[in-house]
Structure formats: structure tokens, C-alpha cells
Amino acid sequence: MVRNSKNSPYRSTTCSWNSSRKRWVNDPPAAPSGAAFNVEVTKMGDLFFSLISIAYSIFLFVESSKLPEGIANMPGPGFFPRLVAFIILVLSCCLLISSLWRFFKKRKCPSLQGEWIQTISTILFILLYVLFWNKGNFLLNTFVLLFLIQVVTGWKWYFALIGSAVLSISVFLLFGKIFHVLFF
Known part of the structure; x- marks a missing residue:
């Protein structure tokens, strides 16, 4: 050599x-050592997920257009589903553009190790959250869910504690006190 x-x-x-x-x-x-998975799988996953999300947002928008809109200062039952459909459409279009950009870019880098453990544990935490939906308090259940997901995904415990507390309290205040949504 x-x-x-x-x-x-x-x-x-x-x-x-x-x-x-x-x-x-x-x-x-x-080849990089220790690369367990190829990034191409993630690129294709983002591409398919964005296309499915676009289709879902279009379906949600069409179905919510059957509901009444409401008047100028008082939104009707069709307002929030249309708003959610629009937000999903915008975010999934951003993901589609990003995934197409990464898909056609010829760069390879190793993916994160432990990705499957994080995914499976997040799914399990969400399933437990759904199982305990009618039991306990909304604030406590949401706080525990967000804290566990943030710790598993690599956040430091004190940032996860603060972030999950702020997010669960703000969701409770926004939907429970302002929009008067019944949680349990």
C-alpha cells in the first residue's frame, strides 16, 4: 500500500x-464498523409514512367537511378536525420533502443503535397509557407516559421531569379549562 x-x-x-x-x-x-442498520430503511419509512399521513389528512378533511363550520366567533364541530387535518397535511408534506431530499442524496451514515428498543418500549408505554385511561388521573398518567418516553429516548432525567410536567399541565389547562374537554 x-x-x-x-x-x-x-x-x-x-x-x-x-x-x-x-x-x-x-x-x-x-465500511463503517458497528453499523447495524442502513439509513435507506429509515428514508423509505419516512417516505411511506409521509404518503400515508397525507392520505389520512385528506380523508380527515373530507370527512370533517360534512360537519358544520360554525359562525365567525364561535367555531362549530367541524373547525378543529379541519384544523388538525391541515396541520397533519403541512407536517407530512414537510416530512415528504425531507425524505425525498435524503432519499435522492447519495450519503450513507450509520443509524443509531438501540433504535428498536426505544421503539418497542415507546409502543408498550403507549399501550399501558391506553389501558390505564379510565383509571387514575389524567395529569398523573400523562406525566408518567411523557417522562418514561423521554427517559427511554435519551433525555436526562431532570429535563424529562421538567418537560413532561410542563407539557402535561399545559395540555390539561388548555383542553380541560379553556376548551372544557372531559378527560376521564
Whole structure:
């Protein structure tokens, strides 16, 4: 193996002698070690998820258009589903553009290790949250769910504690006190 000199513009090139071709050839770069999964799977997953989300938001918008809109200062039952459908549509279009950008970009990097453990534990936490929906307090259940998800995804425990407390209290105040939604 021969490396070019330090002052050469080609100093990062490595060459080796190929006896079958009887000439010097460039060695391909080594694959990153420890890469368990390929990023291509994540790119395709984001692409499919964004397309399904766009279809769902269109369906939600069409179905919510059957509900009355309400008057100018008082929204009717069709206002919030249309708003949610619009927000889902905007976010899924952003995800679609981002995933298409990453899909056509020819860059590969290793994915995060432990990704499946985080995903499975998050799904289990959400299932437990749904099972305990009618039992206990909304604030307590939501706080515990958000805290566990944030700890599993790598947040420090004190940031997870503060973030889950602020988010669960603000959701309770917004929907429970302002919009008068019954939680349990």
C-alpha cells in the first residue's frame, strides 16, 4: 500500500497493487464498523409514512367537511378536525420533502443503535397509557407516559421531569379549562 506525500493534493488516496490487473488501483473506502442498520430503511419509512399521513389528512378533511363550520366567533364541530387535518397535511408534506431530499442524496451514515428498543418500549408505554385511561388521573398518567418516553429516548432525567410536567399541565389547562374537554 502506497500513500502519496504530505504535500500532494492527492494525499488521502490509498493505492494497492492488483496482481491480476498488473497495475495500481484505488482501494474502496472501508465500511463503517458497528453499523447495524442502513439509513435507506429509515428514508423509505419516512417516505411511506409521509404518503400515508397525507392520505389520512385528506380523508380527515373530507370527512370533517360534512360537519358544520360554525359562525365567525364561535367555531362549530367541524373547525378543529379541519384544523388538525391541515396541520397533519403541512407536517407530512414537510416530512415528504425531507425524505425525498435524503432519499435522492447519495450519503450513507450509520443509524443509531438501540433504535428498536426505544421503539418497542415507546409502543408498550403507549399501550399501558391506553389501558390505564379510565383509571387514575389524567395529569398523573400523562406525566408518567411523557417522562418514561423521554427517559427511554435519551433525555436526562431532570429535563424529562421538567418537560413532561410542563407539557402535561399545559395540555390539561388548555383542553380541560379553556376548551372544557372531559378527560376521564
